[in-house]
Each structure stands twice: as structure tokens, then as C-alpha cells.
Amino acid sequence: TSVIYLAHPHEFPVVGEHFAAKTNKDFNPVLKDGEILVRNLVFSLDPYMRGKMRDASKASYSAAFEIGKPLDARGVAEVIESKNSKYPVGSIIHAFVGWEEYTVLPDLPTTRIIPDARESKLPLSSYVGVLGMPGLTAYASLKDIGKPKAGETIFISAASGAVGQLAGQLAKAWGLTTIGSAGSDEKVDYLLKEVGFDHAFNYKKRSTHEALKELAPKGIDIYFENVGGETLEAALDHLNTHGRIIACGMISQYNTRQPYGVKNLMNVVSKRLTIRGFIVADFHEQYFEDFYRDVKALLVNKKIVYRVDEAKGVAAAPEAFVGMLNGKNFGKQVVHVADL
Numbered sequence: 001t002s003v004i005y006l007a008h009p010h011e012f013p014v015v016g017e018h019f020a021a022k023t024n025k026d027f028n029p030v031l032k033d034g035e036i037l038v039r040n041l042v043f044s045l046d047p048y049m050r051g052k053m054r055d056a057s058k059a060s061y062s063a064a065f066e067i068g069k070p071l072d073a074r075g076v077a078e079v080i081e082s083k084n085s086k087y088p089v090g091s092i093i094h095a096f097v098g099w100e101e102y103t104v105l106p107d108l109p110t111t112r113i114i115p116d117a118r119e120s121k122l123p124l125s126s127y128v129g130v131l132g133m134p135g136l137t138a139y140a141s142l143k144d145i146g147k148p149k150a151g152e153t154i155f156i157s158a159a160s161g162a163v164g165q166l167a168g169q170l171a172k173a174w175g176l177t178t179i180g181s182a183g184s185d186e187k188v189d190y191l192l193k194e195v196g197f198d199h200a201f202n203y204k205k206r207s208t209h210e211a212l213k214e215l216a217p218k219g220i221d222i223y224f225e226n227v228g229g230e231t232l233e234a235a236l237d238h239l240n241t242h243g244r245i246i247a248c249g250m251i252s253q254y255n256t257r258q259p260y261g262v263k264n265l266m267n268v269v270s271k272r273l274t275i276r277g278f279i280v281a282d283f284h285e286q287y288f289e290d291f292y293r294d295v296k297a298l299l300v301n302k303k304i305v306y307r308v309d310e311a312k313g314v315a316a317a318p319e320a321f322v323g324m325l326n327g328k329n330f331g332k333q334v335v336h337v338a339d340l
């Protein structure tokens, strides 16, 4: 079974119209030199994939999905047939795989063996979550753009998600006061009781503006931006002079034809704010090693928690993807395909 990309959505993607699971009973690949056949174990669903659901003529940082082909994702997989000596049968790899059970992979620079995947006892989803792309996003952007100093205050939107929950714990460990927003009371409870945020609120129940007024009476120094729109507008009003905005994502704007017009950008000038965007790949070379060592140690020593939301089976992936764009996910969204 593979999930096939069918058509470009303009707003939220619709299962069956824009993508759908299809089973191919005749799948019986013959490998060419350099190729491997992998059995996918888990793959990641991420907001950036919404940006790949577009006409290929519109350039962006990541290639568009191809109509009629399986969608792809970062995944963890076991090599079950190999015509490439770099990846012997039995190795566990991190690679761009299809939203499917089995994928034939050419020799790509993005494929790498996870040497301790079997021994580490960490859930395999860790390698696409807290120790993978979203984890590096949180760690590197917080350091490089946030430039956090102990005693400062940070506000993180989409705080219970893949990036937000780690960003909050790192910021706290580095001596900051942390404020998070999320879209349900259960998520807020999780942020306060398990993740260790100093403050958290449900932005669907109270305005971000009012919440920041109460929870950050001295203003915020860093805004970790995951949401955009009204949330950004509220943060701009509460940032202190020389504040930093880590422009990570603006998910409230991904599925709408009517972008929100932020009305108070003049704050950037008057408060000398820094607002800087990034794509996580920018940080790979400089930060990956430090990130992996530091965050893995925190994880192994149970100094951080990391909640994962697992959809079961390839056929559940499209629904889970739309759910993730809508906030139905509670924690990092992945698809569990098979046990190791």
C-alpha cells in the first residue's frame, strides 16, 4: 500500500481528492546496482509537506510532490535487499522513503545508517522526531537566532507540537522563563505538568494578547514563531526592545486563500527587533553533531519528555496528515508502519 498524490489542494487537503492510499498487489521489484529495498517501520508527517502539495513550476526550498507518485517523508526503515555495499541487509536507516510499506531507494546522500537503532532502546520514532528534523529545528534555531540568555522570557506557539515541546524544554534548561500556547486544555495540561513550561494557555479560549499581558508583565524577549497571523501580531505587541523572533513557521497561513494581514509590523522598527527565518537544512552542518549529542543525553537520562502521536498503518496517513494541520495531533505526528 502506498499513498499517492492526486491533485494540488488550495486550502486543506482532502483525503481521496488530493491524496489516497492504493494497494499494488504486483509489487515485486528487481533492484539495479546501487539500489536497496527497504521495509518502512515509521515515517514522519510534517507541516512542510503541505508546501510540497503545489504545482512544480512554483519554486520553493523543497521539491513539489509529483502527481501519480507516492508522497515521500523522512522515515526509519530496515534494509531487506541490497545492491549497495554501504547498506547491508539488516541495517536500520534514516532516509526519505515513500508513504508506503516498502520503498526502493537509489543511492542518495540523504540516506544514512542509524548505528545504534537496535541497541539504544529508544522508540524508532525518535529518529524522525526529537533526535531528527524537528529536534534539530528547535535546538539550532533557538541557539542561532534566539540567542537566549538566562533570565529572559520566551513565548512559544504550537508549544505541544514536534518542535515546540523540545524548544520549551531547552529554553527552560538554559535558564529562561517559558510561556507556551496550544489549542486544547489537554495540551495545556501536558505543557504545565509534564513538559515543565512556566506558563501555558489555550489560545482558543483566551486571546494571545490578553494571555501575554497577564503572563509576561515585563514583556517577552524571544518569540518562537510557529503559527503566524494573529499570534504573531500579539507577540509583536509584547516583545521587548531588542527582542528576537525565530521565524520557524506560520501554520495558520498554510491552508487558506486569505492570508492574515499583520497590522503592527512597525514594532520591528521601534523596538529594534530581529526577525529571522530559516530552513532547518541551513543548520545541519554547524549544529547536527552538538544537537544529537546534547539532546540524546537529555533523552536517555530522562531529563526531557517527548510525546509522539502514532497513526497506525500507511492507509491512516492521509487522515493523520490533515489532522496534524488542524491540531488533532497531540505531540509529534508519525505513522507506525511495522515493528522492527
Ligand code: NDP
Binding pocket: 046, 047, 048, 133, 134, 137, 158, 159, 160, 161, 162, 163, 164, 181, 182, 183, 184, 187, 226, 227, 247, 248, 249, 250, 251, 252, 253, 278, 279, 280, 281, 324, 325, 326, 327, 328, 329, 331, 332, 333
Ligand atoms: P506540530 O507538531 O506543532 O503540528 C502542527 C500544530 O500546529 C498543530 O498540532 C496545531 O496545534 C498547530 N496549529 C495548526 N493550525 C493552527 C492555527 N490556525 N493557529 C494556531 N496553531 C495552529 O508541527 P511541527 O512542530 O512539526 O511544526 C511547527 C511549525 O514549525 C510549523 O509552522 C512548521 O512549518 C515549522 N517548521 C519549520 C521548519 C523550518 O525548517 N523552518 C522545520 C520544522 C517545522 P494546536 O492544537 O496547538 O493548535
